[in-house]
Amino acid sequence: MDTNDVIVVGLGAMGSAAAYQLAKRGARVLGLETFTPAHDLGSSGGLTRIIRLAYFEHPSYVPLLKAAWTLWSEIEREADDHLLEPTGGLYIGRRGSEVLDGSLLSAQKHGLEHELLDADESRRRFPAIQVDDDMQTLHEPLAGLLFASRCISAHLKLAARSGAELHFEERVTGWKSVPGGVRVTTTRGSYHADKLVVSAGAWLPKLMPELGIPLRVERNALFWFEPKADPEIFEKDRLPVWIIEVDAEHAFYGFPMLPEQAARDGVAATPRQAAKVARHHGGTTVDPDTVDRTANDEDERVVRAYMRRYMPLADGRRADSKVCMYTNTPDEDFVLGFDPSDDRVLICSPCSGHGFKFSDVIGRICAELVLEGTTDFDLDFISPSRFANQPN
Numbered sequence: 001m002d003t004n005d006v007i008v009v010g011l012g013a014m015g016s017a018a019a020y021q022l023a024k025r026g027a028r029v030l031g032l033e034t035f036t037p038a039h040d041l042g043s044s045g046g047l048t049r050i051i052r053l054a055y056f057e058h059p060s061y062v063p064l065l066k067a068a069w070t071l072w073s074e075i076e077r078e079a080d081d082h083l084l085e086p087t088g089g090l091y092i093g094r095r096g097s098e099v100l101d102g103s104l105l106s107a108q109k110h111g112l113e114h115e116l117l118d119a120d121e122s123r124r125r126f127p128a129i130q131v132d133d134d135m136q137t138l139h140e141p142l143a144g145l146l147f148a149s150r151c152i153s154a155h156l157k158l159a160a161r162s163g164a165e166l167h168f169e170e171r172v173t174g175w176k177s178v179p180g181g182v183r184v185t186t187t188r189g190s191y192h193a194d195k196l197v198v199s200a201g202a203w204l205p206k207l208m209p210e211l212g213i214p215l216r217v218e219r220n221a222l223f224w225f226e227p228k229a230d231p232e233i234f235e236k237d238r239l240p241v242w243i244i245e246v247d248a249e250h251a252f253y254g255f256p257m258l259p260e261q262a263a264r265d266g267v268a269a270t271p272r273q274a275a276k277v278a279r280h281h282g283g284t285t286v287d288p289d290t291v292d293r294t295a296n297d298e299d300e301r302v303v304r305a306y307m308r309r310y311m312p313l314a315d316g317r318r319a320d321s322k323v324c325m326y327t328n329t330p331d332e333d334f335v336l337g338f339d340p341s342d343d344r345v346l347i348c349s350p351c352s353g354h355g356f357k358f359s360d361v362i363g364r365i366c367a368e369l370v371l372e373g374t375t376d377f378d379l380d381f382i383s384p385s386r387f388a389n390q391p392n
Contacts, residue, residue, distance in 0.1 A: 004030045004165075004193040006370055007184050009172050009207070011037070013044045013148070013356050014349040015199035016155035017363025022197075023162035025367055030191055031164055032184065034171040034203070038152040042201045042288070044356060045148070046222045046322040048255050048276060050241045051357035052089045052143040054112050056102025058333065060381050061358075062110040067377075068361040072146065075360055079154035082147070087256060088240035089143025090126060094135055099245035103138045114140045127230075128239045128275075130310055135244075145241055145255055148356060155363065172200075172207065182344055195370050199349040202288035202325045208347070213335060213387045215350055218326040219291050220283040221299035224274035225307070226316040231257065234275045234314060243280065244310065251280040252306050274319035277303055277311070281326070281353065288325060295321035326353030334382040336362060338369070346370055347384050 008019045011033035019031040035041055051069065055061045072084045093100035107114040115138075122137035123130055131137060160166055167188075175184045175196060182196040200207050202217045227234050236256040243253040254277040279302055286292075300318065307315040329335060332352040339345040348366055349355065355362070361377075368375040 004028045004191065006195045006197060007032065007191055007193040008197045008199060009184065010200040011156065011166065012042050012201055013152055013359035014362050016152045016159065017359045018197050018199060018348060018366035019164045020155045020159035020162060021363040021367035022370065023159050023164035025371055027371060029164040030193065031166040032170055032172050032186060033168045036168055037156055038149040040322065043325050043327065044152060045324050047148060048145045049148050049356040050253065051084065051146050052140060054091065054103040054107040054114055054138060054140045056091060056099050057354060059106040059109045060378065062106050064358055064361055064377060068358050071360040071364065075154055078158055081150055081154050083151050083154060084144055084146055086144040087236045089140040090240050090242040091138045092131055092135055092242065093245035097245040099243055099251060100136055100138060107138065112140065113142060114138055126239060128233045128311060128314065129242060143241055146357060177342055177344060195344050197346045197348055197366055197370065201349050202327045204327065204350055211339065213384065214330055216285055216328045217288055218283040218328055219286045220278065220324055220326060221295040222276060222278040222322045222324060223295065223300065223303050223318060224276050224320040225314050226274050226319050227314050228316040229313050231273055246306065253278060253280050275314050277307060279303060291325065293323045295323055328352045335384050336379055337383040340385045340388060
């Protein structure tokens with residue numbers, strides 16, 4: 001019987017990176033994916049994802065982000081593709097808000113280049129976003145966007161080039177520990193490996209309910225709008241990637257217009273220039289197999305209300321929309337580490353809607369943990385063991 005060193009379940013952002021980093025180190029890797037390569041049915045659809053270093057979620061992410069920024073450049077060279085577009089970043093809120101205070105804390109703690117702008121200066125320099133008088137803006141020059149489908153495709157290409165065997169449109173139906181490793185069953189057959197990496201995203205709760213991690217799958221809609229006037233202020237040299245916390249219940253994020261890149265990536269409904277805007281969290285709880293993948297009027301109403309107040313010139317024709325899913329933990333931090341009950345199984349990817357930017361370095365960490373048993377990064381704050389004895 002053929003035995004793999006590692007089976008990777010799920011070949012999205014995290015799984016594709018893990019498959020590459022494992023195969024690059026000489027492991028015999030089998031990757032299994034329910035859907036087609038670089039699909040948009042999970043958490044990675046929607047053309048672009050933000051990468052930023054002044055991380056409001058927690059300062060402990062910053063060392064991972066520094067490594068991720070460097071590694072993306074290496075992946076670009078290895079894959080011979082354009083994956084990361086530097087734009088700078090804007091993180092906007094009132095003092096006391098998570099977005100502003102958290103970003104400032106990370107920037108100060110890790111010595112990141114940044115500047116804090118009052119409302120007048122923010123509106124003058126970045127007129128696309130008309131912030132309230134009592135808001136401040138943290139501007140970070142080292143931030144940008146990642147072309148999501150390209151990043152996944154690059155990792156898949158490099159994984160295959162390094163010897164990984166990748167199966168698509170093959171759904172995993174179960175797995176179990178067996179003598180000498182793990183056995184994974186699919187709609188086509190069964191496979192054996194010494195170790196298992198589970199990067200199933202929104203499908204993790206169904207695949208591994210025994211973990212006991214209380215995960216919530218959340219539906220979120222993304223929109224592209226054509227500016228009504230002054231389109232030049234929405235171009236990337238005038239508008240960085242941005243996040244704004246309006247109040248405790250409403251945060252939004254977005255991207256400058258990138259018409260050339262959008263066309264090359266095949267975004268069907270963006271033939272003209274359009275800026276991407278979305279709400280961060282606030283979506284309904286869903287089943288990933290039955291989720292409504294069409295943005296509806298209510299989805300648009302919430303985003304339009306934000307735009308009319310803070311980005312009125314962007315409130316033009318709706319050019320496109322997508323739906324993606326967040327897989328949320330109770331504390332909205334990641335889950336990365338070995339199953340507390342089985343050290344042959346590495347859990348990777350419930351990232352609460354903010355994980356894509358880390359996927360290259362998380363792939364590297366997965367390879368280090370599986371093949372060497374250790375990594376230099378501090379992962380205690382995202383370990384699965386923190387959920388031990390919590391009710392599901």
